Amino acid sequence: MAGRSQEELQGVTLLGNQGTQYKFQYAPEILESFDNKHPGRDYFVKFNCPEFTSVCPMTGQPDFGTVYISYIPDVKMVESKSLKLYLFSFRNHGDFHEDCMNIIMNDLIKLMNPRYIEVWGKFTPRGGISIDPYCNWGRPGTKYEQMAEYRLMNHDLYPEKVDNR
Amino acid sequence: MAGRSQEELQGVTLLGNQGTQYKFQYAPEILESFDNKHPGRDYFVKFNCPEFTSVCPMTGQPDFGTVYISYIPDVKMVESKSLKLYLFSFRNHGDFHEDCMNIIMNDLIKLMNPRYIEVWGKFTPRGGISIDPYCNWGRPGTKYEQMAEYRLMNHDLYPEKVDNR
Amino acid sequence: MAGRSQEELQGVTLLGNQGTQYKFQYAPEILESFDNKHPGRDYFVKFNCPEFTSVCPMTGQPDFGTVYISYIPDVKMVESKSLKLYLFSFRNHGDFHEDCMNIIMNDLIKLMNPRYIEVWGKFTPRGGISIDPYCNWGRPGTKYEQMAEYRLMNHDLYPEKVDNR
Amino acid sequence: MAGRSQEELQGVTLLGNQGTQYKFQYAPEILESFDNKHPGRDYFVKFNCPEFTSVCPMTGQPDFGTVYISYIPDVKMVESKSLKLYLFSFRNHGDFHEDCMNIIMNDLIKLMNPRYIEVWGKFTPRGGISIDPYCNWGRPGTKYEQMAEYRLMNHDLYPEKVDNR
Amino acid sequence: MAGRSQEELQGVTLLGNQGTQYKFQYAPEILESFDNKHPGRDYFVKFNCPEFTSVCPMTGQPDFGTVYISYIPDVKMVESKSLKLYLFSFRNHGDFHEDCMNIIMNDLIKLMNPRYIEVWGKFTPRGGISIDPYCNWGRPGTKYEQMAEYRLMNHDLYPEKVDNR
Amino acid sequence: MAGRSQEELQGVTLLGNQGTQYKFQYAPEILESFDNKHPGRDYFVKFNCPEFTSVCPMTGQPDFGTVYISYIPDVKMVESKSLKLYLFSFRNHGDFHEDCMNIIMNDLIKLMNPRYIEVWGKFTPRGGISIDPYCNWGRPGTKYEQMAEYRLMNHDLYPEKVDNR
Amino acid sequence: MAGRSQEELQGVTLLGNQGTQYKFQYAPEILESFDNKHPGRDYFVKFNCPEFTSVCPMTGQPDFGTVYISYIPDVKMVESKSLKLYLFSFRNHGDFHEDCMNIIMNDLIKLMNPRYIEVWGKFTPRGGISIDPYCNWGRPGTKYEQMAEYRLMNHDLYPEKVDNR
Amino acid sequence: MAGRSQEELQGVTLLGNQGTQYKFQYAPEILESFDNKHPGRDYFVKFNCPEFTSVCPMTGQPDFGTVYISYIPDVKMVESKSLKLYLFSFRNHGDFHEDCMNIIMNDLIKLMNPRYIEVWGKFTPRGGISIDPYCNWGRPGTKYEQMAEYRLMNHDLYPEKVDNR
Amino acid sequence: MAGRSQEELQGVTLLGNQGTQYKFQYAPEILESFDNKHPGRDYFVKFNCPEFTSVCPMTGQPDFGTVYISYIPDVKMVESKSLKLYLFSFRNHGDFHEDCMNIIMNDLIKLMNPRYIEVWGKFTPRGGISIDPYCNWGRPGTKYEQMAEYRLMNHDLYPEKVDNR
Amino acid sequence: MAGRSQEELQGVTLLGNQGTQYKFQYAPEILESFDNKHPGRDYFVKFNCPEFTSVCPMTGQPDFGTVYISYIPDVKMVESKSLKLYLFSFRNHGDFHEDCMNIIMNDLIKLMNPRYIEVWGKFTPRGGISIDPYCNWGRPGTKYEQMAEYRLMNHDLYPEKVDNR
Ligand SMILES: [Ca+2]
Ligand SMILES: [Ca+2]
Ligand SMILES: [Ca+2]
Ligand SMILES: [Ca+2]
Ligand SMILES: [Ca+2]
Ligand SMILES: [Ca+2]
Numbered sequence A, B, C, D, E, F, G, H, I, J: 001m002a003g004r005s006q007e008e009l010q011g012v013t014l015l016g017n018q019g020t021q022y023k024f025q026y027a028p029e030i031l032e033s034f035d036n037k038h039p040g041r042d043y044f045v046k047f048n049c050p051e052f053t054s055v056c057p058m059t060g061q062p063d064f065g066t067v068y069i070s071y072i073p074d075v076k077m078v079e080s081k082s083l084k085l086y087l088f089s090f091r092n093h094g095d096f097h098e099d100c101m102n103i104i105m106n107d108l109i110k111l112m113n114p115r116y117i118e119v120w121g122k123f124t125p126r127g128g129i130s131i132d133p134y135c136n137w138g139r140p141g142t143k144y145e146q147m148a149e150y151r152l153m154n155h156d157l158y159p160e161k162v163d164n165r
């Protein structure tokens, strides 16, 4: 078993590339995918992204959060460096936290057409209150749609302790 | 995708407004809402509010707690700055912890008519004992009513460690 | 909405009372209740009680523990100061940990006739071993009886890390 | 309610006894039980035992672990001091971790014939890897057998963070 | 009960062996098994492996992660020292995290033919994002296949807090 | 040794008093003291006060913080219930965090004339930044003046981790 | 080197003794000592005592705290079981926290005449404030007197985070 | 004592101001100061700033860190909202971590001419390594210069645990 | 620079040796040393040993603790596998905690004649109290003797939180 | 102030370079430096390196550790990407932990000739014991030599809790 071959890596253009461009305005076209080598199995991939930042659409003030993305791949998988660049592209983009999380999930659905996906943002407070939006999605008409409903029903029964310090 | 437009933000009068008035007596009329841009999807929004304080109705002594609010929006969503001002309005208001949590949930139901909502307060101790009330609600006659029952049945099977320090 | 009125607080005699008597022998008669103002809704109230102490019935040695009490009220709710005094009354009482937790739950059922209740004690070690009894109860013949069975079946699947330090 | 009487404590010979003998070779006969005073109710008793040690059957090297034991009593309950002495009797005994956990559970089933029981060991690493065996048991032909199956299916979905430090 | 006999340990050739060879290229033939002495019972064995390292197939840069492996044995069990050597054999092997986790699970299925198994990798970040793949498997046509589906559906509802520090 | 006698407690009027009045405007006259029974020895008394709240002098917005007060008594010691009421009196008072800490220390110096005292406030963030003022004082012309200088020079070499969550 | 001989243990009457009496009123005569076998060396012995409880002299309400005792022995050392019984004897004794810590230190000085000793109590809150007294002592006219002054000057520059939960 | 008067707040133009402009290129002119009301006393003010971000001068990749700023004021104090805006102005600025920390300290020295100041940045990793620069400064020719040297000598003897998760 | 040569490893007989014997009675002769390759420099080596166990000399009950050993080598350094075997040799040895720590330090001084050494034991509680002895030593007549005195004077100003759980 | 110019970055050849080569045998020539822009000031730079791995010189088994490097620059500073590649070059190199830390420090002294430097390694356990070497160095004949001695004398008075999990 020799690991990923060159052939299996084609389509991945950003990973290991020197001339990386960092865009700071919303740029969903950055996202790249590669092939899932284990499509016969349902399994999860999670990305922990503690370096998310955008700006408030009303005040222009920067916002900061951690984004957790989990999905069950079908044929395509998102390449992690392109995901990084995509998330960086929200840097100077103005939108509410709730909207950002829905947009990220929509873009990843469009890219990969996964079996299941969920996106959870946890932001730092403004005025003493912090906001944590969570959305998920299962492919309509499949068991993954029920899975999405089940996971939403069981979502966050144990909110983490937050004391703003 | 340009983020929230001005039109989509209308009705939001407090966010970014300089002349903010802080009321310290219960004032549910402060609450403001804006439109949910993703009504085709069930998703959660959570507010972490560690700066809640009210006073005891019998002794007048200040009480302190953290309030966690989670809901699935339908058409309307609560704007976070107005929520902050609303919670501040309990500052000099006298009521039991159990009553405060129920009142907050009732007011948010009235404002947003959400699909589902829950409110959990975790207070600091008096006389060595602390009180943590939790209430939830799903829209009657919908699957969200079952969701509320399910989440109550599964509520807090793992109480956090509390040692009063 | 003006908070609890005087009328709604009647029957509460210990809260704010100066001449509090501390009894150190088991005294269930201390417990007091007040009316639930939200009986149309199932909700949880939890008490965190990290100052519980009793003595071993065989050796007379003091024992120490934290007691977590959660219940869904029906008509009556236990007043927290009376609960504090009741728990203090175990101070010089000799009984096994397992018995104390069952007794506390029995007394609260008798006082409030709640819809559902559970009591969890977590004690400090003797001879390198600590004991954590957990009991619960749902009103017989109602859905709360199934709730009790369900919560017992799901009890403590993740024991907290204990290293005796 | 006067706590455990002398009569209710008969059969308990080790607790409070001065001339305790510590055996360091596997000695299941040490285990003692006493009567359950609340047999009409299903409830859990958990023992946290962070001082477990045995030796490797192949190399003779001492091993160290924490053992968590939880059970629902029927007629008999295990007395904690005898449990301590029993666990100490593995001190110079050679067996794999997986075997020790199964043996402990077998001995407690034999002693108490509980309704349900589970035993979880968490050991320190050898060669950078640590082993955590978990076994459980419900009385055959009762609902507790299903309970065992259910709890196994839900076992440890959230492995604790282990970094060997 | 005398612990594992020599006979019961046959087939275990690496544990306690002095002349251990460390291979740094993928070598699944290293894995060894021994007999399960408790095949009449379903129980879990978990390995915590915080010393996993491999290299990126595109850039050649070393990657680091913790791997958690849990399984229900049938006839065979994996011996832990051989597992250690097997995991070390990924040291200079180039593959994506998602592929490594699937390969490890495949090899252990082939070795033991367990009733159920799951493998979870948690890696350190590159470019501010970390990846955590999770796969599981239940023997086809048995209740363990449903178990795998159930556990996947309930997987990681509470992502651990990650802040890259 | 019979504990504090009635005589030794005279001057303490608030502790155990039923008719406690809670003032929400700065009221330093609330503070009460009692006699130090161990004046022949230098020792520290620390108060942990996590329920401090005041309002911003420019915006009127409530602020929240934890105040740590440590002192070496001389003849007088501050009574803790009066300290609680004094700190509550900042509830509706408008001042900068830096000023509040200095004012609290000045009032306690005036009340007790201690040998040494220090006051440290740790506040929740506004706009992503939190402020922690620390002041101290040693009686001029004594070794406690050097002590204050020494402790300031060694102050907070290890800032606690703050991530606003 | 055979460990402590019987001779070296004489004077130790409570350790391992079955008929232990638990006194719940201040009883300094319980304390026992044994000989220091390493008097040629300065070294520290610390006792961690998280099960301390007494009652408030004004209100009669039970108080709870953890007491940390550290000392450098000279000829005598305090036996730990007698220390346990001594601390239990404060159970129904009424005194301020500041007085209890000073009394404990005085009694241990009288028993052992150590070279150096310090006692730190950390109590649970009443009315939102907790009190932590710390006293120390070095034998007058020796370098240990300077040591006490030095340690007091450096005491608690990093107050632990306290949030009353 | 009525808190800060309007007069004492003059010069503070950004706090509470609606039309806040967020600049994303280095803009030290944003910083504002106000008068220290306690110049007769040395005391510390610390800012915790977990929302710092800049970009790498060679690659353009965004970097993230927490900045801790502590100072002893003389005549002037930095206003916290202007500090927030100043730190935000590094958002699209390219510089090494080590340079950013020195620049921030230089600008604050220029603004306030404090008695003492220190700035500590703690950044997230790139390629598995994170960088934490720390600089400090005491007014030349005063005791604060020695203070800076002393604090540098004692800096960070206990590096926090970092595991990149 | 090729790492330790065979010659530089001579005298090390236990590391990597298959036929390891585990002795369970105090056996200081097990300790082995090797040469310090950096004698021109003062540096620290620390061993963290969380698997220490011995038995109480009066009751025969097993005790458990973590031992931390730090030293500055001169010509000789203790080999870690021999240290492991040496510590295991206390397994069935009866001695007080205070004596064990002094004995370990004495044996390591005899083996290595280090410049400086310290040994700290932290044990699990018996009867609710745990004991943590700390001893240190600097070579007499050198600066390391002052170092020992200095470190003793600064020892454990911040006792870790212990709650027996 | 425009950040680092191209000129100020010359000599930095690896950062942002695509064709990075990863060497797995000790290669000190990889290290690169750049100019310190703040040589008029003493300040600290710390690297947190949790991805260090090497192999045991006797057994060939991989070892894992976290390395903390802190230094005060003079004219030259080490570039972080070259430091990463240098540390990776220990991957297949055989040496004791104590030797690796000294070698790393020697190489960095040779590269940068800093004013002060220290290197601390914290490794995972083998056989239940982990090793943490710490070395430091100040330029001979300067105040930094005294600084090194002072920091060694104060090193690690508070060993972190290690429990091998
Ligand atoms: Ca907190
Ligand atoms: Ca706590
Ligand atoms: Ca606490
Ligand atoms: Ca613990
Ligand atoms: Ca603990
Ligand atoms: Ca760990």
Ligand SMILES: [Ca+2]
Residues within 6 Å of the ligand: E161, E162, E163, E164, E165, H165
């Ligand atoms: Ca983290």
Ligand SMILES: [Ca+2]
Residues within 6 Å of the ligand: E163, E164, E165, H161, H162, H163, H164, H165
């Ligand atoms: Ca981390």
Ligand SMILES: [Ca+2]
Residues within 6 Å of the ligand: E163, F163
């Ligand atoms: Ca954090």
Ligand SMILES: [Ca+2]
Residues within 6 Å of the ligand: A164, A165, F161, F162, F163, F164, F165
């Ligand atoms: Ca935090």
Ligand SMILES: [Ca+2]
Residues within 6 Å of the ligand: A161, A162, A163, A164, A165, F164, F165
């Ligand atoms: Ca927090």
Ligand SMILES: [Ca+2]
Residues within 6 Å of the ligand: B165, G161, G162, G163, G164, G165
């Ligand atoms: Ca706390």
Ligand SMILES: [Ca+2]
Residues within 6 Å of the ligand: E165, H161, H162, H163, H164, H165
């Ligand atoms: Ca971490």
Ligand SMILES: [Ca+2]
Residues within 6 Å of the ligand: C165, I161, I162, I163, I164, I165
């Ligand atoms: Ca603890």
Ligand SMILES: [Ca+2]
Residues within 6 Å of the ligand: D164, D165, J161, J162, J163, J164, J165
């Ligand atoms: Ca640990």
Ligand SMILES: [Ca+2]
Residues within 6 Å of the ligand: D163, D164, D165, J162, J163, J164, J165
């Ligand atoms: Ca650990």
